[in-house]
Amino acid sequence: MALAHTYRWVISAVAILALSVSVGLALVARDFAYVVLGPTWMPAVPVIQILAIAAGMAAMTLPLTSVLGATGDPRVVVGLAMVRTVLLLATMVPAAIWYGLPEVALGRAVSTAIALVVSLLVFERVVKLAPLTLIRGMVRPLVAALAMSGVVLLVQEVVPAIAFVRLVACAAAGAVTFVAALLGLWVIAGRPPSVEHDAVVLLGGYLRALRSRWVAPDSP
Numbered sequence: 001m002a003l004a005h006t007y008r009w010v011i012s013a014v015a016i017l018a019l020s021v022s023v024g025l026a027l028v029a030r031d032f033a034y035v036v037l038g039p040t041w042m043p044a045v046p047v048i049q050i051l052a053i054a055a056g057m058a059a060m061t062l063p064l065t066s067v068l069g070a071t072g073d074p075r076v077v078v079g080l081a082m083v084r085t086v087l088l089l090a091t092m093v094p095a096a097i098w099y100g101l102p103e104v105a106l107g108r109a110v111s112t113a114i115a116l117v118v119s120l121l122v123f124e125r126v127v128k129l130a131p132l133t134l135i136r137g138m139v140r141p142l143v144a145a146l147a148m149s150g151v152v153l154l155v156q157e158v159v160p161a162i163a164f165v166r167l168v169a170c171a172a173a174g175a176v177t178f179v180a181a182l183l184g185l186w187v188i189a190g191r192p193p194s195v196e197h198d199a200v201v202l203l204g205g206y207l208r209a210l211r212s213r214w215v216a217p218d219s220p
Helices: 002-027 029-037 041-072 074-096 101-126 134-139 141-158 162-189 195-214
Strands: none
Touching: 002 029, 002 041, 002 134, 002 141, 002 162, 002 195, 029 041, 029 162, 041 074, 074 101, 101 134, 101 162, 134 141, 141 162, 162 195
């Protein structure tokens, strides 16, 4: 049970970071490209958006591969690597031959998504976890990312069409929404031991220490 909690904690932490950053970048990619990279990068915005999502999913496979390499059968790791290679070839090569760069990026994203699901299921079987243990750890970050997407898309509609202003407004609104949704879902779930619980405890301890440092003690 403790080991299952640890694995779920790790994949949840990685999902929080990966989904918030990758989905957030995909949402603001147009303004980000214009402000940071320059107007000449605007045609590459669809590719940036797709690859951002693919990178987020790829990041969530890293801890699985590391643990399987240390504790599992090496043949499993080799098998997963072969699956990923076949998926990449099957999706990216046809796209490169018959279509263009956005379709190649989309092929990469599709193959990464399939590889992530396969890796999760294989990992649970190899380390003998209950089915969907790791996937359940990703539910709150995923829903929070969807909530963030809705708010950012709404902000993009109401904020003046000035790239820098819209980028800052969307980044701020997205970050606040993601954190609020994540903590709200955690509270609704009954505040279970999780990444959110540890973050709240850590933040509370930091704020108490900061307050004690700045507030003068009562005079005797």
